[in-house]
Amino acid sequence: MTSGGGVRWDRRAMLRGSALLAGGVVAGAAGAVETTWVADRRLPLAGGPASATVGNRPQQVGGGALQVVWNVPGGDRKVALTFDDGPGPRWTPMVLDTLDRYDVPATFFLVGERVRRHAGLIRDRLDRHEVGNHSWRHRDLARMDAREAYDDLRRSHDTIAAIVGRPPRLVRPPYGHLGGGVLHAAVRLGYLLVLWSLKMVEGEYPDDPAGHARRIVADVTPGTILLAHDVGPDNRQVALDGLPAMIDGLRERGFTFVTVSDLLRTSAKV
Structure with missing residues (x-):
């Protein structure tokens, strides 16, 4: 043509x-x-929530490596019970009372702003438990760039350390969402990033705490990191009301409850 x-x-x-x-x-x-x-x-080619690097200068990434954990299989019959989103006045005291009564340690991933607002709920009550960082206000960190994610986690980190008396060494991002900015912020703070391999399924067992407990007991395997919540919508109470039955059921199956860090230490010795 x-x-x-x-x-x-x-x-x-x-x-x-x-x-x-x-x-x-x-x-x-x-x-x-x-x-x-x-x-x-x-998405920008440099920076933004997807990027796990910041600019062209030294990255300030601490040890330079980040471990991400879902579970710790292959070891003894141990399970790590974890609670997200607290503290809150409705359920956190009940959960702590139950854990004390059954002599069960757990790992609490705390929201910094709620720690500041409800400090009295947890002050002097977490000695047997482990604490982790679950962001400042439960915003989606995967939508933040590295600097925003760091500022958010740092603010929560400092508040948790001041109220609880020791700094968190673990982080769990809200919703389990990972972005490059989250990874960069986590390694900069020297965290271990902890997700989960099993979670409560409250919506499947409305008004049936015993049924829900049986379901979780049946699904736990050695090295499971189990996700629960001590803040949230009404249906979560099914799992919390069933905690005693779940604890008894898992112990009958030969399981021991440990914190996430103890689960990892046990695995390292196997």
Whole structure:
């Protein structure tokens, strides 16, 4: 085909060129130059929530490595019971009372702003338990860049340390959401990042604490990190009311309750 100016256009060559551009190859005077194809053009190439690095300067990443844990299989019959989102006046005292009565240690992933607001609920009550950082106000850290995520976690870290009397060494991001910024902030703070391998399923057992407890007891395996909550919607009370039955059931199966860090230490010796 010839345009009005007399230049011949080759349709097949045009299509080939379009395909190269879409695939990330740009033709230049010195030949084809490969470029990176970006799936989501809305995300910045440098910085933003997806990036686990910050700028071109030294990264300030502490030990330089981050461990992410879901469970610790292959060891003894041990289970780590964890509670997220507290403290709160409705359920946290009840949970602590139950754990004290049954001599069960747990790991509490605390929300910094709630720690500040409800300090009296936990002051002097967490000695047998482990504490972790669950953000300042339970916002989604995976939507923050590294600096925002660090500022959020640092604020919560300092508040937990001041109220509880010891700094957290674990972090669990809200919703289990991971972004590059979260990873960078976590390694900068020297944290171990802890998720979970089993969680309470309250919605499946409305008004049936015993049934829910039996379900969890049946699903726990050695090295399970079990997620519960001591703050949240009404249906979560099913799991909390069933804690005594769950504890008894797991002990009947030969399980011992430990904190997350103790679970990891036990595994390291196996």
